[in-house]
Amino acid sequence: MTRIRAGILGATGTVGQRLIQVLDDHPWFEVAALAASDHSAGKPYGEAAHWQLEAPLPERLAGLRVDACRPGLDCDFVLSGLPSAIAAEVEIEFARAGYPVVSNASTHRMDGDVPLIVPEVNAAHVEAVEAQRRRIGGRGFVVTNPNCSVIGLVIPLAAIDRAFGLEAVHVVTMQALSGAGYPGVASLDINDNVLPDIGGGEEAAKIESEPLKILGRWTGDRFDDRAFPISAMTHRVDVRDGHLEACSVTLKTPASPDAVEESLRGFTSDIDALDLPSAPRPAILVEGRADRPQPRLDRDRSGGMAVTVGPVSRCPVLGFRFRVLSHNTLRGAAGAALLNAELLYRRGWIG
């Protein structure tokens, strides 16, 4: 079988490296092009990138020449790990030039005709691409995945919402270093410390808005977002990978801790039938021990693609509470984009 050729935008960054890792030995896709800043363009990738992963850089890619981030890449679609500021224009250029763009950048997530997709939750949002194509003009389009703190949260929320209806969500995050990219957080800032308010409030703003779009629906010409309140307080901790979130929820209908756990354990989705290579089964792992999930012990479960949820208990203030953990650069970024690409391929939007 001929593999679909993927290009990676922002290939030298933290997310770009993870994209290379998750595409290694992929059954459908192969890395055909690596694009990065003009500073890196022209160099062999092994030289341009400061490779940081324990998994070694595949030798074939070490020798691949890095391209600039401009249309003309020899590939069937692109995965974008670009910084948001740069993604704004570059991704649209690629879409206009006819490329499907599967992006991890935040820039276009909340645009009125750009799908913000977590396949297990809102695969149907991909239909918005039709409207987007009309706007942009051409065959290309942009599909996005949520912020790394949102993915781990919104999958359990979707399960609970489906069963009991969400009325309010309160979340406090303890996020890993890799979420800030490289060089990212200075060691002098985080050693023996915790840093509140990631991104000057922008991280919290994403957590408070993106789930409302994801849990909403595409009406055929616009997104009908949900409207319940979400409160997010964010923190950076001295952990390499894995975002831990302490979550409390208020539900519309009566429930019990056991019933809420059951809704998490029983969570299934339309995409189960699609057999996507990167889809974890189940998508949600429920831990019975109160001292779990922990970043180090749970982030790599199901290849870093599962969301682990701790036991559910009553919250004296809001109703129910539990912790969620997901790998921020796998399930929360590179793996999320790849899963979106797999969905698009299966549904005929790529390839």
Add this chain to the structure above:
Amino acid sequence: MTRIRAGILGATGTVGQRLIQVLDDHPWFEVAALAASDHSAGKPYGEAAHWQLEAPLPERLAGLRVDACRPGLDCDFVLSGLPSAIAAEVEIEFARAGYPVVSNASTHRMDGDVPLIVPEVNAAHVEAVEAQRRRIGGRGFVVTNPNCSVIGLVIPLAAIDRAFGLEAVHVVTMQALSGAGYPGVASLDINDNVLPDIGGGEEAAKIESEPLKILGRWTGDRFDDRAFPISAMTHRVDVRDGHLEACSVTLKTPASPDAVEESLRGFTSDIDALDLPSAPRPAILVEGRADRPQPRLDRDRSGGMAVTVGPVSRCPVLGFRFRVLSHNTLRGAAGAALLNAELLYRRGWIG
């Protein structure tokens, strides 16, 4: 001036060491006796203790012989840094034998006639000592300070409660290693990790109950506790000292973020007039930057005795939110006990 002679129970532990540190050069008190487990008794303190503080062990105390934790200590009162299981009996023995016992242990905190005191908040609770003396029979008594996560929380809550009335409190903690004592948390557990649910739920239970006693009142024959709901989710992070807590509150009367901050900035207390040597002035420091407080940068302010609160903002779910930070073994343990001892001395209960 003759100094009041203090004995330290549990002198070799983490809290015991901090007690020695805060009593060094104290204007009123001097360390006269160091007591610890039978295993340590008889040895010079410098040999019995695995000294862990950057501040050097005062030479005079290094040579002091450690006593067993039994009445007979040659001192005017005792400060107890005993583990709770041991404190249960030992502290009562000392009280019966006539010693004022100023304890950091959790055992007797919620007892019906034992004051649980934060001087800035509920100094009047000390009156319960009369009832306690009648029960125990004798001149001695036990006075306690709250759990290390409670102190940093309850001082700002008291300020806000006074101004607007508390209706509900939701708190998520990120707590330091020293809170677990020594050897405490294994490095293999916390390196590159966060540990949820400290103490198998006991830490959260203390946070959900102790503030209700502290913010309540002593009626003359019993404590009349407050009854609003508190939700606490606890976590251990790889930080040496300083508990950070993300807090949301619902208030009874309308307020604004500025007004809530004003209530914190303007917080004063009856004990300001007593001029206690360890009392921070002000008790609450309000930080204007959203990325503060941070454990490393803020834990040592005012000698580790101040509580630092970050900017107050609206919480979409509960009303208002902010972060608090306090030094868990100074303001949260040794300093707390010492401040209680100073209060008792000024009021004539010690010495």
Add this chain to the structure above:
Amino acid sequence: MTRIRAGILGATGTVGQRLIQVLDDHPWFEVAALAASDHSAGKPYGEAAHWQLEAPLPERLAGLRVDACRPGLDCDFVLSGLPSAIAAEVEIEFARAGYPVVSNASTHRMDGDVPLIVPEVNAAHVEAVEAQRRRIGGRGFVVTNPNCSVIGLVIPLAAIDRAFGLEAVHVVTMQALSGAGYPGVASLDINDNVLPDIGGGEEAAKIESEPLKILGRWTGDRFDDRAFPISAMTHRVDVRDGHLEACSVTLKTPASPDAVEESLRGFTSDIDALDLPSAPRPAILVEGRADRPQPRLDRDRSGGMAVTVGPVSRCPVLGFRFRVLSHNTLRGAAGAALLNAELLYRRGWIG
């Protein structure tokens, strides 16, 4: 094919857990018995052990009943991850009872008829087992692997010694937390710190003596150890796994940095022909970059069984210098014991 049945002594400890991990899906061996302290005996393993590895505990073993560490285990040989104090008697008991004992404990390493084996270096030492059997009386025997800091050092030393002759070795170690077992190093001791002199000098003593036995030869009735001086200074650093060692050597014959590197790159051994499942090929990886090896990036190479050596340069004082890194609980403990077991099986001493 019927698998050889392995028993694990000290199965709940840090090394025991790694033994379970490396035996998972082993082509020749299967875990048939798990033995630990009397405190654990009788419980299902999943309950008795505080499982600390990212790799999940195989479900079959979670339910296996833990045995006491006494002969009678239903298995063909035992792998021992026992603490040295306990290993002293227990391992000899098992050997007397007829079990081949493949041990990671230090107790018997320097005994006059106990092989201390690194298969790539001194597989021939296994012949000492004959003499040992005569002494103990019976079919069983004890074979040991070196200290975790010695293995990573002695393989490169063997390569260099073979080519140029060693005259003196100076090594300074920076060792990982897992080397101290669990709970091991207290987080309060190592956070923001380095701890010199591991084990009160015992670690250094092993590094200064064990290589002399390994690089020596078995004469048929005794070990003829080498006699060059080794100086070791040891340190614990805040790293989970992977011992890094800064090494300087004086050689007998003239050499150049390139020639020394060549001796490392060209290192082969008799066991290459045996095709042992856990043997890394090559045994030594030479890194060209001066900022390598690094614990996090290099410890897991070749399944954690390779030794990574950085570039060789001239040492102004001793001749040549370089750094070595190996995974202390894989190559340095569990993997080392397993590799010895594989050697023994291939040579007919087990099974």
Add this chain to the structure above:
Amino acid sequence: MTRIRAGILGATGTVGQRLIQVLDDHPWFEVAALAASDHSAGKPYGEAAHWQLEAPLPERLAGLRVDACRPGLDCDFVLSGLPSAIAAEVEIEFARAGYPVVSNASTHRMDGDVPLIVPEVNAAHVEAVEAQRRRIGGRGFVVTNPNCSVIGLVIPLAAIDRAFGLEAVHVVTMQALSGAGYPGVASLDINDNVLPDIGGGEEAAKIESEPLKILGRWTGDRFDDRAFPISAMTHRVDVRDGHLEACSVTLKTPASPDAVEESLRGFTSDIDALDLPSAPRPAILVEGRADRPQPRLDRDRSGGMAVTVGPVSRCPVLGFRFRVLSHNTLRGAAGAALLNAELLYRRGWIG
């Protein structure tokens, strides 16, 4: 008494902040000017600097306007914490303009007429300033202090050299994060890791050369450096402050561990009589416990200005071995420069 007015070049950096800290409440000097990059110039210091120290920024300085690094600063001398590349020209400009420049930068350290001073060791080198003034033309001059890893090493070496004569020195360093400045080391690089070969070999090169100049003598028209070999291997560890070094030495005359320790304990210097405010007394602290010195426990001794040396033992390869520890941004940088300034003031070269 009128205080001498100090200007700080590179005031916003890691060393600059420490300079401000050590000058706070100084009996002779006061901070009169703060200079930094053009980017910072014109802003109030509190805004221009990302203050990282636990000790709060003195309020008076928070409001001081930052100047550009050009002659014209209103002060009696300057302390330079400039990066080396910038120091090259700027410091000479200031010297030409008549300012005494007391520099921590590496640029001019090895220049033929620039004193590289550790007051306890080679205060007499300051005489080279006369020659330097002739070359530069004018009243100003540059005096430097050594690299942060050299200071902690060279003071004990001086003591030993004086008693027994040094023939060779071998050192392996474990250096703190603050030595790399800010933002410096990325947390993703150092978390759960050790980084070899600081500065691409430049750090080692300084350690191998600077002590030879410091331990040499000024002949009246040139420096007569020592010539024994020094070998240095450098490493960065996840520690905030405090460089730990494992050191072995070969001596010219016979000695014993006790005698070597005695030479360290008995170390005195000409400057003891000068009563310099920042001079630690004694300059060398000798620890009896083999597990000391440790960065966290020993870096702040004598206000961070003492060098702590562990017990001396025999090195089987080189003769004797021991560990040294010093605070890299106090004794190793800001405090070193300040002590040089105090020496210059006392000797009449400043003020």
